[in-house]
Amino acid sequence: AQKVTQAQTEISVVEKEDVTLDCVYETRDTTYYLFWYKQPPSGELVFLIRRNSFDEQNEISGRYSWNFQKSTSSFNFTITASQVVDSAVYFCALSSNFNKFYFGSGTKLNVKP
Amino acid sequence: ETGVTQTPRHLVMGMTNKKSLKCEQHLGHNAMYWYKQSAKKPLELMFVYNFKEQTENNSVPSRFSPECPNSSHLFLHLHTLQPEDSALYLCASSHRLKRDYEQYFGPGTRLTVT
Numbered sequence: 001a002q003k004v005t006q007a008q009t010e011i012s013v014v015e016k017e018d019v020t021l022d023c024v025y026e027t028r029d030t031t032y033y034l035f036w037y038k039q040p041p042s043g044e045l046v047f048l049i050r051r052n053s054f055d056e057q058n059e060i061s062g063r064y065s066w067n068f069q070k071s072t073s074s075f076n077f078t079i080t081a082s083q084v085v086d087s088a089v090y091f092c093a094l095s096s097n098f099n100k101f102y103f104g105s106g107t108k109l110n111v112k113p
Numbered sequence: 114e115t116g117v118t119q120t121p122r123h124l125v126m127g128m129t130n131k132k133s134l135k136c137e138q139h140l141g142h143n144a145m146y147w148y149k150q151s152a153k154k155p156l157e158l159m160f161v162y163n164f165k166e167q168t169e170n171n172s173v174p175s176r177f178s179p180e181c182p183n184s185s186h187l188f189l190h191l192h193t194l195q196p197e198d199s200a201l202y203l204c205a206s207s208h209r210l211k212r213d214y215e216q217y218f219g220p221g222t223r224l225t226v227t
Contacts, residue, residue: 004155035215043201045218091156099169101146101216103156 006104023092117219134189136204150201
C-alpha cells in the first residue's frame with residue numbers, strides 16, 4: 001500500500017524561526033518520486049520540489065531545504081528564517097507512476113510577525 | 114493566459130442541478146487530472162487522462178462525469194450531487210513524456226452543494 005503521513009496538522013512559529021515539516025511515506029515500489037507542494041490561501045498548489053527514490057542527496061534552495069532518508073522513509077522540509085509569506089498549507093506527495101499520486105493531509109504553517 | 118486555469122472559481126448548486134467545471138492548461142502538457150480537496154482530508158485523485166484517454170478512475174461516483182476533448186481541456190460534469198460533494202476541485206496537468214511527474218495545479222473551483 002502507498003501512503004503519506006504528515007503528522008503535524010498545524011504549526012505556529014514567529015518570524016525568523018526555523019521550522020521543519022515532517023513527511024513519512026510507505027511504498028513497496030523501488031522506484032518512486034516524492035514531492036512537496038505549497039498551498040497559499042488563494043488555493044492553488046505550487047510545486048516546490050521533486051525527489052527520485054534513487055537520489056538521496058539533500059537539496060537546498062534559498063531558505064528551503066529537504067532531507068530525504070530512505071532508511072526512515074522520510075522526506076522532511078525545513079524553512080530557515082521563516083517569513084510571514086511562508087504561511088500556507090504544505091503537502092507532501094508520493095507517486096510511482098502517472099496514474100497514482102498520494103498526498104498527505106497537509107501541515108498548516110502559521111508564521112507570525 | 115498562462116499555466117492552468119479553472120472556471121468557475123466558485124459554484125453553488127442545488128442537488129438537482131447540472132453544471133460543469135472547466136480546466137484549461139497552456140503548458141503543452143498531455144496528462145490532466147481532477148482532484149477533490151475536502152476539509153481536513155488528503156487530496157483525493159479522481160480521474161487521470163493521458164493523451165485524452167482516461168487511464169484512471171478512483172471509484173468516483175457516476176454523478177461525476179469527466180470529459181477530455183483534447184490535451185488542453187478537461188471538464189467535470191456534475192449532476193444530482195450530494196451535500197458531501199461540497200469541496201475544492203482542483204485540476205492539474207503534467208508532461209507525460211518527461212519523466213519528472215511534476216504536476217501543475219489550477220486555482221480550483223470551490224463547489225457548494227445545497
